[in-house]
């Protein structure tokens with residue numbers, strides 16, 4: 001039976017949107033997808049509203065009457081300051097503000113591991129560490145988390161920020177053995193954000209059950225998260241792919257990898273906590 005709630009899913013045409021849509025369609029028939037361009041393969045149970053995050057009127061029309069929003073929209077990698085500013089800073093503000101005005105109760109915000117990318121790989125971190133972004137993109141994700149906290153504390157919105165590692169069918173390289181998440185597991189986290197009665201403001205790591213994890217995800221487990229993906233099952237593939245990549249003297253030390261080494265001009269001993 002269709003969920004009576006209107007649930008909006010931004011960034012539906014992007015990589016994570018494309019991987020999770022078929023799973024979400026089964027759980028939430030009636031899901032309202034949004035992006036700037038319509039996905040070609042719209043299912044009968046999905047509807048689509050085109051909207052540009054930088055246009056407040058379009059976002060207001062999108063979230064009107066919505067109960068919840070899964071916000072994946074925006075620029076999903078490092079970009080120029082203007083790209084990040086428009087899509088991830090102004091766009092994220094427009095989304096939260098339109099959601100508040102429309103009385104949206106829950107927002108799931110796609111944050112990223114790059115909000116904390118300058119933590120060394122040898123350190124296991126919890127979700128309450130100081131942010132250490134590794135890029136303008138990472139800064140925008142820290143900004144989105146801060147906005148989420150503001151709307152939760154000031155307006156009572158139930159906000160779940162997912163510091164997503166890397167979503168895909170399997171880990172792409174050795175770094176991803178620590179941060180990989182399967183599409184099924186990220187959908188579990190979306191469901192927690194959409195349904196768990198105890199959410200006020202939470203930051204959770206978007207990672208599967210990875211033996212080599214750098215993250216303490218005990219809060220997610222407390223909320224019922226039971227990941228089924230195990231990066232170790234794909235170690236041989238990840239190592240074979242890693243062998244094709246040149247060593248990165250900066251990126252290989254830090255959790256954010258190449259996002260840390262890009263544009264890096266510091267002495268490596270002075271970087272990270």
Ligand code: 15L
Nearest residue numbers: 076077112113114164165166
């Ligand atoms: C991210 O935040 C990006 O959206 C994704 O494209 C990957 O680069 C991922 O992080 C990663 O760290 O592997």
